[in-house]
Amino acid sequence: MNDPVMPTIPAMSASQSIRLLIIDDHAVVREGLEAMLGVDPCFADIATAASTDEGVQCCEEFHPDVILLDLRMPECDGFSALEIIHRQWPEIRILVLSAGATAAEVKLVKRNGASGYLSKSVDRATLLAAIRAVAAGEMIFPREPAPKAGDAPQLSARELEVLRHLGRGLSSQELGVVLGISPETVKSHVKAIFHKLAVTDRAEAVSRAYELGLLAVDR
Amino acid sequence: MNDPVMPTIPAMSASQSIRLLIIDDHAVVREGLEAMLGVDPCFADIATAASTDEGVQCCEEFHPDVILLDLRMPECDGFSALEIIHRQWPEIRILVLSAGATAAEVKLVKRNGASGYLSKSVDRATLLAAIRAVAAGEMIFPREPAPKAGDAPQLSARELEVLRHLGRGLSSQELGVVLGISPETVKSHVKAIFHKLAVTDRAEAVSRAYELGLLAVDR
DNA sequence: ATGGCAATCCCCCGGGCGGGGGATTTTTGA
């Protein structure tokens, strides 16, 4: 439903031999991708790594042309892998695979040197096309601003502040004390938040905030 | 690091013909698993589904022996698929595949009729062995109680269900209608949740739930 | 400078929330 929209992919200069490195902590995904892509003749060799460290090491030894990188990894996070590898080997194209696509996440990834961003829910043909495209120097990113630019509600700084404290269990009174304003003002902010997020109570507001990326999960 | 410890798998009665259904919203995982397992002779047929609904429909038409079920799915959550399918077809063995293994999650899954629980980071051999084992009636679960049982509050299945709906903005009344129980019972569950999560209101409960990983952020 | 928006403060009011009790039945696990 929210698959990234693929840009038009230009004609390729034949089926080159692409050296591919897959970095994903899930063996299922790793071996699955390998099995899925291995049959394609455009790949010269495919290597896999189960962690950031392993991936970096693999770059030294294997010299890949393209890397498929999973962002969501438990211990070692994919972002650091992206930064490290891109800084050290700027010529390597990195195609980020992620489970949940946040607009902010896409932006971050783009800024940090990735050549593309794909949801894991894309089909094989799209994935193959994307790999070939980034190998050829294309940038593959979801068309972010277009479809759902309006669904990211613009909360004011004050409202965000109030929202954060709502998630900490503060009442309007307590929040008023913390922010140094009247509890009535707090209620006004809360009402505004409700309208902007299209919710009916504090619990739903907090939930939506997490889903929309307005609140972080890292505490 | 936290891979499930596999119990000893008994000798199989030859390589039976297993009808396998893969339920996962990520095409990469779906096609990957299919490609990875399809070569093995012990599978008679492999079907795939991209959602809970599709999976249920597939059970009717395809009659699988074993299901590989992804717990973390955006819109349709894997829990409901587990409940629905297990209630309707108790003879189908369901092997849950999950990204992050919480002790509470494992317990919940076990209670709701799954035959096994595996992290996506297991290798192909382990996965194959596990599928054959559950097909033969074995139970495959990680040795859970071990080290850190205390850091994740143990919510019951019902409590988690209530918690999810709290995040959707339902009142006690509405929640009672949805779950088919008295609003007074809902209030009891909510109180229990508050105590277990050490919070004072619904908003804080939802927030803590996200931080503790009891609620997912992906969609 | 006039309209729009954020931020502040105020009022009313009904209904639901949260905290405090307790009780029963079923399920689970030891």
Added chain:
DNA sequence: TCAAAAATCCCCCGCCCGGGGGATTGCCAT
């Protein structure tokens, strides 16, 4: 087998929440 936990239902009650009105001060953009 038997006790603990889960799941269900019920009562009371104070008070905060949520929705409905406004009003005032700034700031900014055209």
